Amino acid sequence: MPLHLLPRSLNYLETVARVGSIQAASRALGIAASAIDRQIIALEELCQTPLFERHARGMRLTSAGETAVLMARRWRADEARLEEDLRTMRGEQFGTVRLGAMDSLANSVLPDLIETFAERYSRIRFSVDIMTPKEVAHELEIGSIDLALAFNLPTDKSRHVLWSAPLPLGCVVGVGHPLWGAERTTLSEAAKHPLAVQSRALPVRGYLDERYGWLFDQAEPTLVTNSLQFLKQALIGGSYLAITSQLDTLRELEEGSLFFVPLADKNLRPQTISVVVDARRSLSRAARLVGEALSEMLPASLLRVSLSKKRDPPTPIRVLKT
Structure with missing residues (x-):
């Protein structure tokens, strides 16, 4: 019991x-609104300041x-950890792992992780x-x-890194794009092609704006979206190019629907x-098991993509006219 x-x-x-x-809050908790209001007023009186x-x-939090x-x-969060620790002491393989x-x-990685644990640790x-x-x-x-899986987290003494790796940038293209199958390219060459980019709300765009903002001055993006999943579908058609890492398109690179061209800029x-x-x-x-699993799955996935041989573009499907 909780x-x-x-x-x-x-x-x-x-x-x-x-x-x-x-x-x-009354509807969410199933508690009378007057009871909730009394408790909050009493807490404000105890703190000697409005909360x-x-x-x-509605209600808006003050700084206090x-x-x-x-x-x-x-x-x-500490209560949840205590409950899980007690279950572990009783020999139960149990717990909720909170992952950002x-x-x-x-x-790609997240569905594989969930499926693996559903098979091995069902509780x-x-x-x-x-x-x-x-x-x-x-x-x-x-x-x-409990765990963070994130790009470009700054070093902080309060954080412990279980695993980390560099993610070189490259151009991702679909079948039929002029750069499909290229050994390498440059940012200047990439700017000659129609660009599809993530909006500034997403991490990789901010990273590119900060370091290589000139690229978007030289070539205004043809497609801008806040959905990475939509961006990848647009790339598969072969008309656009996106600058990102292999991890952003891991599943599609493994399937052969997209191709990653490393950038050779110094x-x-x-x-x-x-x-x-x-x-x-x-x-x-439970969280330790998940951390260990991610630290094995991520490098294995990146290595698998890096070592894969170049594939011939899939044969286009012909639509017969009637």
């Missing part, structure tokens, strides 16, 4: 902050409220959130996730990919 160690007032506070109003700004359309909610979420990861892995559950690297760093800091700095945990908190047995 331990339910989080004080009632902090539970109500965190719920109101998450759903935006006392009425919405919410009350508006006609944000601090209190942060504590509540850490408390909840990148959208680029949603059709280990997953909570996987797709986040930006900035969001991952924040959630790891407050303890709401001083071109690669991205990084890392599996990271909070060094200040102990990992549950």
Whole structure:
């Protein structure tokens, strides 16, 4: 049974902050709105400061409220870890692993990971959130996730890196593109072709803007999207080129529907990919198993793609006219 160690007032506070109003929290918790309001008022009196700004359309956290909610979420995370540790001590292979990861892995590494654990450890559950690297760093800091799988995380003494590797940039193209099968290319050459790019909301675009923004001045992108999955489908047609890493298109490279051309520019700095945990908190047995699995699966997948021989383009499907 759940331990339910989080004080009632902090539970109500965190719920109101998450759903935006006392009425919405009442529906979510099945508790009378008046009871939730009384608990929050009592907590504000105890703290001697308002925790919410009350508006006609809902509740907004004050700075003090944000601090209190942060504590509540850490408390909840620690409660979950305690419950899992106790189960481990009783010999149960059990637990929920909270993982923050990148959208680029949603059709490759992550499904493989879930499938592997479903077969080997059926009682280990997953909570996987797709986040930006900035969001991952924040959630790891407050303890709401156990493991982070992210690009370009800066070094921090509070983080422990289980595995990390450089991710060289290259041009990804589909069947029929002039660069399909090329040994290497350059950014200047890439700029001669119609570009498909991720929007600035996504990690790799910010990375490219910061270091190679001139590329987009020289060649305005033909296609901009905030969906990596849509971008890859557009590339498969062969009309566009995207600058990214092999990991962003891992499944499609393995299947042969896309091709990766390394960039040969001097001083071109690669991205990084890392599996990271909070060094200040102990990992549950389940989270350790997941961290170990990711640290094996990711390099194996990258090596498999790197060593694969160049494929001939698939034969185009002819549409017969009637």
